[in-house]
Amino acid sequence: MRNFAVPDPAPFPPLGALLRRFDIHPDKRRSQHFLRHPERCTEIASLCNLTPQHTVVEIGAGPANLTHALACHGAEVIAVEPDRVFAPWYEELVAARPNIRFLRGDFLKLDLAELLAPARAAGRPICAAGNLPYQITSAILFHLVDAPFPFESLVLMMQREVADRIAAGACERACGGLSCKVALRYHARIAMRLPPGEFVPPPAVHSAVLVLTPLDQPLYRDEAHRARLYRLIDGVFRYRRKTVENGLIESGIVADRQHAADALRRATVDAKLRPEALSPDQFLAIEGALE
Numbered sequence: 326m327r328n329f330a331v332p333d334p335a336p337f338p339p340l341g342a343l344l345r346r347f348d349i350h351p352d353k354r355r356s357q358h359f360l361r362h363p364e365r366c367t368e369i370a371s372l373c374n375l376t377p378q379h380t381v382v383e384i385g386a387g388p389a390n391l392t393h394a395l396a397c398h399g400a401e402v403i404a405v406e407p408d409r410v411f412a413p414w415y416e417e418l419v420a421a422r423p424n425i426r427f428l429r430g431d432f433l434k435l436d437l438a439e440l441l442a443p444a445r446a447a448g449r450p451i452c453a454a455g456n457l458p459y460q461i462t463s464a465i466l467f468h469l470v471d472a473p474f475p476f477e478s479l480v481l482m483m484q485r486e487v488a489d490r491i492a493a494g495a496c497e498r499a500c501g502g503l504s505c506k507v508a509l510r511y512h513a514r515i516a517m518r519l520p521p522g523e524f525v526p527p528p529a530v531h532s533a534v535l536v537l538t539p540l541d542q543p544l545y546r547d548e549a550h551r552a553r554l555y556r557l558i559d560g561v562f563r564y565r566r567k568t569v570e571n572g573l574i575e576s577g578i579v580a581d582r583q584h585a586a587d588a589l590r591r592a593t594v595d596a597k598l599r600p601e602a603l604s605p606d607q608f609l610a611i612e613g614a615l616e
Contacts, residue, residue, distance in 0.1 A: 344388065361525050379452060383454050466503075491535055514535070554612050557615070568596060569589065
């Protein structure tokens with residue numbers, strides 16, 4: 326696959342003028358909230374640390390202002406967007422920036438291994454970025470996190486409360502099953518917080534940009550091990566107001582209190598702790614004891 330030179334960084338047209346020109350009306354029901362200011366797109370794109378050797382997948386291109394900012398780094402940009410209303414504008418943009426490729430379709434139905442096989446074969450570092458629709462944030466997140474290969478980075482904008490939960494560590498009130506499962510493969514940090522006024526139209530919630538970078542090695546051994554850990558994490562967090570011992574019982578992961586107590590003793594985990602107090606290593610220890 327050929328490398329691309331950094332394109333001439335021509336400014337992105339004003340968002341309002343672009344939407345009027347192509348008669349595009351954002352649909353709040355589909356979580357279409359577009360970044361208003363190009364400098365915010367530039368800041369988000371810079372979090373990917375892109376070079377012309379990178380390939381970056383963008384989830385939900387929308388008016389392509391973030392796409393444009395990503396392309397200005399010279400990376401190969403594969404932008405996925407299900408809405409056909411943007412197609413005429415995309416044709417103009419690709420003519421000016423040949424390092425962008427738009428795919429129309431549902432990101433959740435994409436086979437990431439197949440899509441990115443050429444980039445991986447060429448040894449290109451792979452990243453992903455996007456402004457995620459609020460209703461399907463978790464589904465998109467795990468489509469990326471559970472991919473058969475690690476991304477060099479994931480730079481994802483989402484509802485601030487969801488980002489806070491993912492970035493929360495053990496012993497924090499916001500810690501939940503989502504943060505524990507992501508922590509098995511990626512380190513999470515919040516890089517930006519954005520108020521509703523940064524978007525057109527303004528959403529009803531605040532947003533944040535979450536940056537995920539892969540651990541040196543996943544904490545699970547293989548896909549079967551990951552599935553068992555996910556079942557354990559989901560089970561005890563379903564009863565997050567109970568102790569981990571009661572969560573194991575109520576979720577049906579163990580048959581009775583004696584089995585729960587024995588497993589937690591072997592894992593050297595205090596049976597009276599609540600799920601949010603457990604670290605990923607403690608979940609690994611419990612799963613090993615149950616196994």
